[in-house]
Amino acid sequence: MNHDIVLEVLGACDKRREERRQFMRMAGAGAAIAGVSLLGACSGGNDGPGSVTTPSPTPTPAPTATPSSDENVLNFALNLEYLEAQFYS
Structure with a gap:
């Protein structure tokens, strides 16, 4: 192998490495x-002009969960x- 070719390849590698480092920076x-x-x-x-007020939320009653009977659960499973069965047939 020629010594000059090896030095040229190593120089090109160093140049690419430096370009990558510069890009990453x-x-x-x-x-x-x-x-x-x-x-x-x-x-x-809040740097804008005027002041923005947020409306106060109105109290809403909390929904109550209806108790599930065993019959309802079994009908749902059925x-x-x-x-x-309809999907796979």
Whole structure:
């Protein structure tokens, strides 16, 4: 093998490695700037004109669950079996 060719290949590898490192530095810096900008945009301050009031929620009665009887549960399971049989037939 020729000594000059080996040195040329090693030089090209070093150049590509340096280019990758430079790219990673720039990409990292861009991601950091984007992250800081995103966090700055998500601040909780109210810098807009006027004040925005939020309406107070009206109290709603909590829904009560109807008790399930054994018969209802078994009918539901039977209907599921019918649907399964119809699906696979």
